Amino acid sequence: MERSVSEPLAAGELPDREIHAICQRCGKWFEQTGGRLVPPETKTTFLFRIGGGGSPYRFQCDRCSRRRRATKGGIWAVFLGLVGMILILEKLGLIK
Numbered sequence: 001m002e003r004s005v006s007e008p009l010a011a012g013e014l015p016d017r018e019i020h021a022i023c024q025r026c027g028k029w030f031e032q033t034g035g036r037l038v039p040p041e042t043k044t045t046f047l048f049r050i051g052g053g054g055s056p057y058r059f060q061c062d063r064c065s066r067r068r069r070a071t072k073g074g075i076w077a078v079f080l081g082l083v084g085m086i087l088i089l090e091k092l093g094l095i096k
């Protein structure tokens with residue numbers, strides 16, 4: 001059985017630390033299978049340090065991971081677009 005996107009715990013549900021992990025991005029509880037461990041993001045690291053835990057890696061749900069990947073893709077698209085523009089300008093003889 002496979003779910004495409006794992007759903008966060010409902011507000012009333014109590015998380016079980018054995019099964020669930022809190023997402024470093026959206027701060028919701030997910031089953032540990034519904035995400036992955038990623039290096040902490042600097043702005044949130046401090047907050048989660050207070051919560052304890054020695055691992056430098058933090059849980060991040062699939063949804064946030066997907067969003068992060070999409071952002072990276074966007075940056076690449078912009079970068080390639082710029083490179084393409086420069087090449088075109090060079091061809092036109094506008095840049096030497």
Ligand SMILES: [Zn+2]
Binds near residue numbers: 023025026060064
């Ligand atoms: Zn999340």
